[in-house]
Amino acid sequence: MADINNNPYLAHMHNKSSGSSNNIFDGPNKAFNMLVPGKSTAEQQEALENDVYNGLTGQTYSQKYKNILEKRRDLPVNKQRQKFLDLIHANQFVVLVGETGSGKTTQIPQYMVMDMLPQVEGKMIACTQPRRVAAMSVAQRVSEELDVKLGQEVGYSIRFEDCTSSKTVLKYCTDGMLLREAMSDNLLSRYSAVILDEAHERTLNTDILMSLMKNIAMKRPDIKIIVMSATLDSEKFQKYFYDAPLLTVPGRTFPVEVYYTPEPESDYLEASIKTALQIHATEPAGDILMFLTGEEEIEEACRLLRARGDELIRRANSGPLLVVPLYSTLPPNMQQKIFDQAPEPRTKGGSPGRKIVVSTNVAETSLTIDGIVYVIDPGFAKQKVYNPRVRVESLLVSPISRAAAQQRAGRAGRTRPGKCFRLYTEKSFNNDLIEQTYPEILRSNLGSIVLQLKKLGINDLVHLDLMDPCAPEVLMRALELLHYLGALDDDANLTEIGHAISEFPIDPQLAKMIIAAADYGCTNEVLSIAAMLSVPNVFLRPREAQRAADMAKAEFAHMDGDHMTLLNVYHAYKGATEATKWCWDNFLQYRSLKSADSIREQLRRVAVKNNIPLLSNNFTNPEYYPKIRRALTAGYFMQVAHLERNGQYLTVKDNQIVLLHPSSVLERKPEWVVYNEFVLTKRHYIRTVTEVKPEWLLEIAPHYYDLSAFPPCEGKRILEKIALKIAVSREEQERREKKDKKDKKRKSEKEKSEKEKKDKKEKKDKKEKKSKD
DNA sequence: GAGCACTGC
Numbered sequence: 001m002a003d004i005n006n007n008p009y010l011a012h013m014h015n016k017s018s019g020s021s022n023n024i025f026d027g028p029n030k031a032f033n034m035l036v037p038g039k040s041t042a043e044q045q046e047a048l049e050n051d052v053y054n055g056l057t058g059q060t061y062s063q064k065y066k067n068i069l070e071k072r073r074d075l076p077v078n079k080q081r082q083k084f085l086d087l088i089h090a091n092q093f094v095v096l097v098g099e100t101g102s103g104k105t106t107q108i109p110q111y112m113v114m115d116m117l118p119q120v121e122g123k124m125i126a127c128t129q130p131r132r133v134a135a136m137s138v139a140q141r142v143s144e145e146l147d148v149k150l151g152q153e154v155g156y157s158i159r160f161e162d163c164t165s166s167k168t169v170l171k172y173c174t175d176g177m178l179l180r181e182a183m184s185d186n187l188l189s190r191y192s193a194v195i196l197d198e199a200h201e202r203t204l205n206t207d208i209l210m211s212l213m214k215n216i217a218m219k220r221p222d223i224k225i226i227v228m229s230a231t232l233d234s235e236k237f238q239k240y241f242y243d244a245p246l247l248t249v250p251g252r253t254f255p256v257e258v259y260y261t262p263e264p265e266s267d268y269l270e271a272s273i274k275t276a277l278q279i280h281a282t283e284p285a286g287d288i289l290m291f292l293t294g295e296e297e298i299e300e301a302c303r304l305l306r307a308r309g310d311e312l313i314r315r316a317n318s319g320p321l322l323v324v325p326l327y328s329t330l331p332p333n334m335q336q337k338i339f340d341q342a343p344e345p346r347t348k349g350g351s352p353g354r355k356i357v358v359s360t361n362v363a364e365t366s367l368t369i370d371g372i373v374y375v376i377d378p379g380f381a382k383q384k385v386y387n388p389r390v391r392v393e394s395l396l397v398s399p400i401s402r403a404a405a406q407q408r409a410g411r412a413g414r415t416r417p418g419k420c421f422r423l424y425t426e427k428s429f430n431n432d433l434i435e436q437t438y439p440e441i442l443r444s445n446l447g448s449i450v451l452q453l454k455k456l457g458i459n460d461l462v463h464l465d466l467m468d469p470c471a472p473e474v475l476m477r478a479l480e481l482l483h484y485l486g487a488l489d490d491d492a493n494l495t496e497i498g499h500a501i502s503e504f505p506i507d508p509q510l511a512k513m514i515i516a517a518a519d520y521g522c523t524n525e526v527l528s529i530a531a532m533l534s535v536p537n538v539f540l541r542p543r544e545a546q547r548a549a550d551m552a553k554a555e556f557a558h559m560d561g562d563h564m565t566l567l568n569v570y571h572a573y574k575g576a577t578e579a580t581k582w583c584w585d586n587f588l589q590y591r592s593l594k595s596a597d598s599i600r601e602q603l604r605r606v607a608v609k610n611n612i613p614l615l616s617n618n619f620t621n622p623e624y625y626p627k628i629r630r631a632l633t634a635g636y637f638m639q640v641a642h643l644e645r646n647g648q649y650l651t652v653k654d655n656q657i658v659l660l661h662p663s664s665v666l667e668r669k670p671e672w673v674v675y676n677e678f679v680l681t682k683r684h685y686i687r688t689v690t691e692v693k694p695e696w697l698l699e700i701a702p703h704y705y706d707l708s709a710f711p712p713c714e715g716k717r718i719l720e721k722i723a724l725k726i727a728v729s730r731e732e733q734e735r736r737e738k739k740d741k742k743d744k745k746r747k748s749e750k751e752k753s754e755k756e757k758k759d760k761k762e763k764k765d766k767k768e769k770k771s772k773d
Numbered sequence: 774g775a776g777c778a779c780t781g782c
Contacts, residue, residue, distance in 0.1 A: 131780060159782055176782040205781065295777060329777065361778050382778035395778060440780090448782090505782035537777070602782090662774040681776075 038089060040115045042082035048114060056119075056146060056153045056169070065147035072145060075103030077249045081111060084247055088115070088224055092217055093244035095237045096228045099251025100410065104228050105129075105197055106142050109170055116224065118192040119169045126188075127195040128175040130203045131366060132158040139163070139172040146170075159505070160598050175205040179212070183455045183502065187216055193224040199237065200229040200403075201365065202439035202467075208449060211466050212456060214241070231403055233436060240467050254413035256375075260426040268378035269297060271423045273304050276356055279374050279421070280309070281318055285352040286373025286418070287342055289363060289411055293382045293397050298325045298358050305356060319343070319351035326359035326367070329536060331591070338369050364407055368414065375412040375420040377405060379433070384443050387680075388477045390654060393445050394680035401437040402429065439468050446470065447508050450478040451487060454494045455502040484638060484704050485512045500610045504603060506534050513635030514607060516700075520627035521615040523607060525567060529628070531600035532566040533676055533688065535592040539663070542587075549587040557665040560625055561673070561690030563632055565665050570596065626693075630700065633692050636674040637701035641686055642715035643671045649686065651678075655713055661687040672697070672715075694722050 034044050049069060054061050087094045098104035109127045118124050129135040139156035148154055155164035157173040164171055182188055194213060199206055213225050227237055238244050265271040272290055279288055292298050302323045309321035320343040343353030357369055361381050382395045412418025461475055482488045485508055487498030504511035510530045517526035541549045558564035573593045576582035583590040617624050641649040641658055649658045660666060672694050675686035697705050707723060710716045
């Protein structure tokens with residue numbers, strides 16, 4: 001008997017009966033009929049692409065499609081299509097390494113669509129990206145390659161925007177988005193294959209997804225998983241995925257010559273500037289990209305480069321310079337300047353002009369600048385580090401890894417052969433730099449992630465199968481936090497509140513604050529505050545107008561503290577008619593406020609979905625602000641500082657000496673404050689601070705403020721006094737209540753007996769009257 | 774009296 005599963009020519013017989021609304025076999029396309037899900041060959045796939053009709057839509061292919069197809073056939077990855085298909089047919093996991101220009105991100109997902117025919121079963125192929133822009137732009141590109149409308153057969157899904165439809169068979173999404181989806185669909189049952197792209201970046205979400213995919217694969221033998229990476233660190237990935245086979249695809253870049261300094265540089269900023277000017281004076285035309293660590297450093301370097309560039313023009317008749325800064329908080333119109341052309345020579349046939357882009361790490365992965373030929377790499381970057389002992393994430397300038405250095409160098413070879421100048425010795429590169437940047441999961445606070453894992457049904461966190469297991473202390477800290485917030489019970493199981501908190505795409509403390517706000521009737525206001533705390537700083541303070549900026553901010557200041565000040569700003573922003581101009585006039589970051597507004601909308605929807613009522617107290621109610629501050633306390637009772645008699649703030653329980661951040665509107669130094677952020681620089685600051693009442697702490701978080709487990713300090717003694725007072729007054733109240741009850745009882749008894757007497761008397765009177773009659 | 778690498782739900 002013929003096995004129809006193995007006969008590609010009979011495939012339509014069993015597929016026809018699937019009854020799917022996306023049945024591709026009904027169209028005029030015949031080539032699709034040759035395919036059996038999971039058994040296609042490169043030849044069959046190419047025949048499909050060469051057909052007159054589009055197998056996905058039934059329409060005839062456009063001329064544009066045919067032009068693009070020609071280019072697609074030239075991509076390095078296309079030469080390995082059969083090899084790829086053989087591997088994925090024989091394995092559940094495949095690791096694919098492909099350098100820039102290999103075509104893996106656009107082609108592999110298409111090969112998977114043609115191979116697995118997910119539409120037959122109403123399923124999809126997902127391809128994840130660490131960044132939103134990438135997901136959007138790749139989906140756009142692939143929709144053109146497949147000659148379909150973006151959002152139909154090919155779509156993308158990112159926060160705030162779901163550009164997919166019921167027809168979608170190929171979906172590009174951010175890794176965070178797929179993780180969220182897994183929270184409600186633990187087996188990712190809507191997908192027949194998942195492709196994890198840019199896995200080498202090892203973002204927090206990619207790491208969790210990789211672990212999750214291993215878990216899902218065990219329960220779903222039908223799902224295929226492809227892990228794509230740009231580095232040669234492939235063995236680690238292979239080993240992690242049960243010795244998965246490896247496919248290597250060459251890239252298309254130009255060679256980059258690397259130069260080292262003979263001696264270590266003591267001042268990398270000065271060395272960078274000197275190197276840039278030397279390139280300008282001696283090397284042929286071509287733009288320069290310089291990597292520095294932060295905004296201030298970049299602006300300083302730009303000033304110096306411009307000044308010395310002018311001097312060079314005067315003294316040595318060199319070409320004109322265009323110096324452009326680049327960092328993420330730079331306004332978009334300023335960021336656009338990196339795409340400007342290098343200036344023309346000042347005189348015809350004179351020395352050529354040159355563009356110098358001075359950038360942070362954004363230019364390492366997120367942004368690509370064409371025309372860069374020279375890269376200057378001092379070897380440093382600001383990197384996030386997490387200290388679980390003090391529960392603080394902070395940014396530290398630290399040496400980059402060898403992989404990052406290679407990535408930086410590669411930026412010089414995108415359009416033609418280039419040069420990279422490393423401002424450290426070759427010996428230092430080989431001996432001092434670490435191989436790979438530590439994955440984010442080892443450098444982060446895991447509060448939110450642990451909660452998500454619980455929601456994903458992963459309970460045994462200690463034995464969680466991560467590519468790089470995180471430190472037990474970090475896990476402990478996360479569990480502790482979630483337990484105090486009431487998200488986990490004593491057995492570390494998700495509570496009802498925990499379920500609700502996990503639905504919010506924000507820090508657990510913020511989510512708890514929103515949920516608690518319902519008890520105080522102020523969810524509307526707290527939603528706004530939570531949104532404002534989830535965006536980059538809204539207050540601008542340009543160097544040339546600091547005084548004016550401070551005055552503008554003072555207009556919004558609220559005496560209770562910075563959280564209420566943020567609420568004032570948000571309300572004023574919503575009331576402003578010309579938002580962009582209004583922001584500019586008030587020294588506010590329009591981008592941040594706009595983003596706060598969309599986040600608020602998202603949070604509001606999650607609140608509604610979780611039956612959290614949207615409430616506001618009457619503004620004239622004297623408790624309007626105190627109630628909001630109580631809700632704040634319900635989320636942030638673990639971040640409280642007390643002003644000691646010596647004028648210093650001490651964080652509660654940790655006993656760290658901290659200072660109010662100079663940006664705070666609270667100049668009067670209230671005795672008890674909650675803070676949003678612990679900033680670790682030369683000194684320890686607490687930023688975004690609001691006054692609270694000590695009795696609220698005892699009332700709202702008695703489990704955390706269990707004074708018997710407190711380290712001794714002034715704050716403890718004061719809390720003890722208050723606790724005593726509360727206990728005494730509670731006792732008094734109880735006594736009073738008891739007395740009242742007794743009195744009432746006595747009174748009612750008295751009334752009862754009097755009434756009885758009266759009744760008796762009346763009866764008697766009636767009787768007497770009757771007898772008289 | 775100071776700072777803000779970069780993503781992401």
